[in-house]
Amino acid sequence: MIREGEVQSVELREHVIVVTTGETDAGEVQVVEAVVPAQGDPELLKLLEDQGIEITAIERQGVSIFTYMLPWILILGVYLWLQRRMMGSMGVSISRMPARGPSPSPASP
Numbered sequence: 001m002i003r004e005g006e007v008q009s010v011e012l013r014e015h016v017i018v019v020t021t022g023e024t025d026a027g028e029v030q031v032v033e034a035v036v037p038a039q040g041d042p043e044l045l046k047l048l049e050d051q052g053i054e055i056t057a058i059e060r061q062g063v064s065i066f067t068y069m070l071p072w073i074l075i076l077g078v079y080l081w082l083q084r085r086m087m088g089s090m091g092v093s094i095s096r097m098p099a100r101g102p103s104p105s106p107a108s109p
Contacts, residue, residue, distance in 0.1 A: 001032075002051055009054040 001007055001019065008029070011018040021030040048055055 002047055002053070005051060007048075007051065007053050009056065010048055011056045 001021065006021050007019050008022050009020045011020075015035055017034050019032045019034070021032070023029055045055070
């Protein structure tokens with residue numbers, strides 16, 4: 001496709017190349033998407049430039065900081081919840097324990 005001059009523009013992504021060809025006989029623009037290996041062809045860019053094809057490089061989409069913080073927020077939330085439950089159960093168990101006062105001595109006759 002590239003050597004025949006059928007390509008109008010190329011979009012290079014991290015591991016994908018999207019090729020847009022010129023109009024076909026039906027008047028439609030054809031878009032072809034292909035996965036490229038991480039170690040791509042070093043001569044590909046030169047070939048595209050020699051053919052006068054528009055090249056667009058798109059930066060990889062970043063991950064939100066919320067994605068990194070979510071597991072830590074969940075761990076902290078579970079820890080605090082368990083801690084409150086344990087402290088609450090200790091308070092209940094202490095208040096329900098019988099009072100330990102001096103035991104009544106048997107009456108002496």
